[in-house]
Amino acid sequence: MTAQAPRPQTTAAKGDTSALTAHVQRLLQRLRAFDHRHPLVWDLLLTAFYVTASLIDYSSGGWHTVARNRDASETLVLLICLGFSLPLLWRRTHPVAALLAMAPAALANAWDGIIAQAALLQFIVVFNIALHRSPMTLLRAFAVIAVPTVIGAVRYPEDSWDQQILPTLWGFVMVVLLAVAVRTRKEYLASLVERARQLEVERDQQARLAAAAERTRIAREMHDIIGHNLSVITGLADGGSYAAKKNPERAGQALTAIAGTSREALTELRRLLGVLRDDTPNADLTPQPGLTDLNSLVDGVRSAGLPVRMTVRGTPAHDSDTAGRELTVYRVVQEALTNTLKHAGPGATATVDVSHSDTGVTVTVTDDGRGAPTVTPGGRAEAPGGRGITGMRERTALYNGTLEAGPLPQPTGGWRVRMHLPEEPAP
Template sequence: MTEPRTAPHDEPRTAPHPLTRLLQRSTQRVRAFDRRRPLVWDLLLTGFFVVAALVDAAGGWRNTAPNTAVPGWLVFLLSTALSLPLLWRRRRPMAALTVMVAASLVSSWTGAMLQASLIQMIVLFSVAMWLPLKTLGGAGLMMTAPLVVGAFRYPENSWDQQIVPYVWAYALVALLGIAVRSRQDYTEALVERARQLEVERDQQAQLATNAERTRIAREMHDIIGHNLSVITTLADGGSYAAVKSPERAAQALTAIGTTSRKALTELRRLLDVLREETPGEAAALAPQPALTDLDQLIDGVRAAGLPVRSTVRGRPDSLPAGRQLTVYRVVQEALTNTLKHGGPEATAYVEVVYGDDGVRATVTDTGTGAGPIGSLGPSPGDAPGRGLTGMRERTALYDGTLEAGPLRQPAGGWQVRLHLPEERKESPQ
């Protein structure tokens, strides 16, 4: 059984009618030419109507004039005054309309009733297009005055027949100008909105890029900075102990290898995230460090030669992964700074407390700033890094607080205190 064919008028249109496309292209070309050569267009338009008015002044005006005895020179002068001001319809439309209305008044008073008076409607359209709307009422009253004068001087028909049709024509021209003006304003508003959206899109993309760069910088600093600090400390301690205790030097080399492989694994994970994935291929992502990995972190720092004691109170049962990563990275950075700057006799104490108000982490050391663990003095390459800035940025993501600074008692110690409040839960509506 065949399906009934859809009526032609029910079929969806996928393209405009050829005649519509032709009109649109023609209109666009005329507007483009008008924008490029406004004076040329005005000269052409004005020249056309000047010629038409002067041709009518050669004798055709007598076919409709109630008074055919008007002097020829006056008819030519009025025809010129009714058409030539079109040249100024853009720059001074009200001035051009005033000149034309004055000529139309003389035409109506003398009885010539020149058809060139209708050219005023072009200027009226320009007034509706470019001047404030309150000016449009005054322009309409000005153009109505010659109609009243002509009806008073030569009352051939009733007043409504001599005035009302022209008033309706003026009103339609004014409404057309307002409609075109509204359409142009709407189009310009859409174009401006599209431009603003493009600017906002570019700004959002730039902000997202900057945020991503900051996040990558934090991760790179935490991963590479910590592990390289451990490796550097182990290497310094191993070279120092190689002469007196080769066994400890071998242990240091083993620890360096373990730490290097761990750093390489984390770096590969980060690079896999940054890599552009191809269709059908997904990056093999290792899980981000969590607080359950804190013991492994502390063991690695102890292997590097920094004595660390740790205390954990409570359980991170409901702590989100992002907050766990923040606590982990802050503890990691604090221990890294102790390794780099604490000196050979430094010790550290890590305390993590889970409570009703969130999670708190405190890292306290007894460093003296003498240099890395296992070295004989400050490292010549040490320079202020962005570790503290990274810790503050991570803390700010979860509306937490971070305090870092030297201890008053005993002198020379350093403490980092972190507090992440409990995650807010939205109440059901």
């Protein structure tokens, strides 16, 4: 029978490895953060470490084991070791200058046949040059290292050239490849960070655009709800004050209509504000008005004193009249009749024609008013900051429709608003 006991141990081992890796990554992040805040501390520690190692190699006489000239001056060996190790302090801030500062020590080291191990410290500077400088600078750095190597090979040709030059060449190539890999990873991480920053900026911009669009939508709804109902109330109040002198009963009817219209406006306003304030997904939302509510809308306008004749022709080709399209039709008719109440003057009449066809729905609202104010290029003049016609155009544009608003030709006069919403493809 096959035993399956080692599986939990393997999982536990993976968990221990992941924990160790996470711990090492956190430690490296702390070291990088400390180095970023205090770069001089790390440079001093690294330089002190290699100066100490070079002095140990000098004092212990270890350089004799590889030197081709064991009779070289001890003082010269000391100066060469310090010449290779001390410039490491500037390896990150001025790597090219540090390598040039090592060049005299490299020439003396090759010419006198000392071959101090401290010469390998040049590769640390080469790593920083490959990490931060251009390829042309890297080629110059290779020349600075190659020239002393060739001089030493010519002056002390005991060993073959491949044993003297190839190790330096391969060491240079390996250090450069390592630096390129580190540089590529840094640039990739930097690009990810920049991309994340751009996404945050785009997210904030989208949020601001969405907030602006929502404010516009709310302003449009508030304008349609409050503007229309206040216009109806104003018409009822004017008619009631006129009728109070001759027919108190009609004045009472006007007051009753004013109360009903006010309650309807308050209900719609509370519903709108409730939607804005309620963040719960189960909020009780009353349906928005649609085509079936046009009759009650027209009745309310009639009660305000404006005679309105409404005609509905045809039926939708299919169920493409969604709630949003029906709301657009309703609001355009509402705004057009509200403008008639405000601007058409006494004795005006209005006509509402809703026509369904294969090409879409067309709504035409006309009046024969004579009291319209001066016409502006955007349509019937509105109060400063008015958004009536602008709101109708915005609603129509949401469904790729067209809206025309302007005066009728003389001598008939009056005003016409015509909206067409094209038929949407059947699902």
